[in-house]
Amino acid sequence: MSTVKIDPAEARLDEFAAGIVTGRGYDFGYPLNQKSQLIGFYRWFAGSGLNLAMVNNAGDPFDGSESHLKLNTLAFEREVIERMGPLYGFDEGNLWGIVTFSGTDGNNHGLYFGAKYLEKKTHRKPVVYVSDAAHYSSRRLADLQNLDVALIDSDVHGRMIPEALEKALQPDRPALVIYAMGTTFKGGVDDMDALNGVLAKHPEMTVYRHIDAALFGGYIPYTTYRDCLNRKVHPFDSIAISGHKFFGMDEPAGFFLTTMDVRNNQNPYEVSYLNCSMPMVNCSRSAMTPLKFWWIFQHTSKEEFIEQSETMLERAAWLKGEFDRIGWDAWLEPMSNTVYFRRPPQAIVKKYDLAPDHDDRLGGDLSHIVVMQHVTEKRLQVFLDELTASRKS
Numbered sequence: 001m002s003t004v005k006i007d008p009a010e011a012r013l014d015e016f017a018a019g020i021v022t023g024r025g026y027d028f029g030y031p032l033n034q035k036s037q038l039i040g041f042y043r044w045f046a047g048s049g050l051n052l053a054m055v056n057n058a059g060d061p062f063d064g065s066e067s068h069l070k071l072n073t074l075a076f077e078r079e080v081i082e083r084m085g086p087l088y089g090f091d092e093g094n095l096w097g098i099v100t101f102s103g104t105d106g107n108n109h110g111l112y113f114g115a116k117y118l119e120k121k122t123h124r125k126p127v128v129y130v131s132d133a134a135h136y137s138s139r140r141l142a143d144l145q146n147l148d149v150a151l152i153d154s155d156v157h158g159r160m161i162p163e164a165l166e167k168a169l170q171p172d173r174p175a176l177v178i179y180a181m182g183t184t185f186k187g188g189v190d191d192m193d194a195l196n197g198v199l200a201k202h203p204e205m206t207v208y209r210h211i212d213a214a215l216f217g218g219y220i221p222y223t224t225y226r227d228c229l230n231r232k233v234h235p236f237d238s239i240a241i242s243g244h245k246f247f248g249m250d251e252p253a254g255f256f257l258t259t260m261d262v263r264n265n266q267n268p269y270e271v272s273y274l275n276c277s278m279p280m281v282n283c284s285r286s287a288m289t290p291l292k293f294w295w296i297f298q299h300t301s302k303e304e305f306i307e308q309s310e311t312m313l314e315r316a317a318w319l320k321g322e323f324d325r326i327g328w329d330a331w332l333e334p335m336s337n338t339v340y341f342r343r344p345p346q347a348i349v350k351k352y353d354l355a356p357d358h359d360d361r362l363g364g365d366l367s368h369i370v371v372m373q374h375v376t377e378k379r380l381q382v383f384l385d386e387l388t389a390s391r392k393s
């Protein structure tokens with residue numbers, strides 16, 4: 001027996017939700033995990049009473065003193081960050097971080113913390129080095145923070161060109177280098193060893209390394225490539241990771257992780273009304289997001305994350321193989337779950353919400369598929385069949 005909704009607002013929302021639910025299986029063009037892990041959380045939440053409260057994480061999860069804003073989830077936020085730290089080679093005791101609003105928010109903190117750290121150490125303003133294939137947020141944020149940017153050319157794989165970095169370096173100023181661990185369109189990974197080799201030619205130059213690992217930062221620690229994001233193997237000072245990409249958060253969110261040394265060399269804003277030092281950019285921050293991450297980490301084992309990561313990478317390799325088999329130009333970078341290819345006809349682009357790009361070196365217009373958890377082989381096969389059929393019509 002179907003129930004007829006009498007609240008018109010609810011009826012409209014139902015209709016809207018049905019469209020989203022139908023569309024999510026075909027969401028191939030953006031790095032969003034459409035397999036939400038949060039059904040159990042919402043069940044708990046609705047019955048918990050917490051849904052009647054306003055909770056706010058205006059405070060530092062690593063500040064031992066008790067915040068004046070007591071209705072917070074800072075303890076859960078800290079647990080989440082402490083759980084993540086070892087994945088990237090941060091040691092307990094020399095780890096600081098927050099749950100952010102997004103990957104962009106994490107990069108904002110990377111640039112802000114990096115610039116303040118370098119200014120404190122050298123009394124000079126840094127130059128930001130970032131490749132033209134890296135996500136635009138770093139450039140936008142450097143603009144916002146009034147930082148000088150040297151935009152470095154990338155190669156056809158989306159990687160910063162070491163020789164171009166060398167040419168652009170201003171060794172008399174500190175360097176704030178943004179490494180891309182998975183560029184947005186091609187999934188290119190900056191060659192940190194080669195780029196560090198360039199930086200090492202100037203031992204007098206103080207360097208801060210921030211990694212934008214929005215998507216790859218989620219799954220790389222669960223793969224055989226894990227050392228590539230381990231700061232004990234490839235040194236870096238901070239990292240930003242999105243939460244709604246690999247980890248399956250159902251709204252924009254992320255993580256920013258750095259060291260206590262970096263955190264302790266920031267502008268010490270002691271905020272008396274919060275009884276807290278506030279090094280982060282935002283005052284009010286979500287208290288719900290840390291709880292949801294905490295839930296996800298309580299209910300997803302390491303083995304499950306490993307399985308999800310391996311499946312995504314295997315499926316991406318399979319997809320690239322299928323493109324090769326049908327003779328459609330396609331590329332897949334190492335460590336990447338993003339297959340990019342000659343752009344299909346518009347109807348296919350529209351159906352699968354395929355993001356566009358253009359590279360004359362690869363013949364012009366391109367699209368990509370980000371093989372996230374919900375992008376199954378069965379759905380990909382339908383896509384491939386439609387692609388093959390489009391050539392005949």
Ligand SMILES: Cc1ncc(COP(=O)(O)O)c(C=O)c1O
Nearest residue numbers: 102103104135182183184214242
């Ligand atoms: C490499 C990279 N960095 C940063 C971002 C921005 O992340 P967000 O959309 O979470 O702000 C994206 C978004 O796709 C990205 O691909």
